[in-house]
Each structure stands twice: as C-alpha cells, then as structure tokens.
Amino acid sequence: MALGKGAYAIHQNGWQYTAENIDRLLMERHMAKKARQSKKKVHLKGPDKRTRADNEKFADELARLLEMSRNNDGLV
Known part of the structure; x- marks a missing residue:
C-alpha cells in the first residue's frame, strides 16, 4: 500500500521495499x-537472531531514506 502512494518502505533488516x-x-x-x-512436513527456518550489524544497517538505511525524503519532498 505504501509503495502505491509514493511512500518509502523499509524492512526491519535495513533493506528498502x-x-x-x-x-x-x-x-x-x-x-x-x-x-x-x-x-x-516442511521445515521452514525462521529468521536469524538480530545482530548489532543488522541494527547498524537499519539505522544507516533509515537515515539515507530520511535524507532522500528531505531532498525529494521538502518534508520530514
């Protein structure tokens, strides 16, 4: 839904939809x-435990998206 309205969406691991x-x-x-x-029987493995690197990647990507939003929209 967010992408259809021109919004940015980010996954919890730091990659962008x-x-x-x-x-x-x-x-x-x-x-x-x-x-x-x-x-x-299907054994689907769940996600790995979140790491410090995951947190840093998310923070970096979020900062990048906020900057991109500022530059494109004048908002935020």
Whole structure:
C-alpha cells in the first residue's frame, strides 16, 4: 500500500521495499504460505537472531531514506 502512494518502505533488516523487488517478495511469501499449508512436513527456518550489524544497517538505511525524503519532498 505504501509503495502505491509514493511512500518509502523499509524492512526491519535495513533493506528498502521497491517497485523492483516487491513482486518477488510477495511471491516468496505466497510460496512459503503454500509450503506451510501442504500436508507434507516442511521445515521452514525462521529468521536469524538480530545482530548489532543488522541494527547498524537499519539505522544507516533509515537515515539515507530520511535524507532522500528531505531532498525529494521538502518534508520530514
């Protein structure tokens, strides 16, 4: 929804949702859901524990997006 309205969206691990990657991400989500719903046993691994590097990457990306927003919109 946010991308459709021209907003910026960022993942908790610091990467940005874009028009270029959203279709792939939604397809991966759909495939994981189908695997969980199948009658076969599927062992999907959950996310790794959050690290200091993840926190730093998120902070850097957030700062970059805020700066980009300031430059593009005059807001923030």
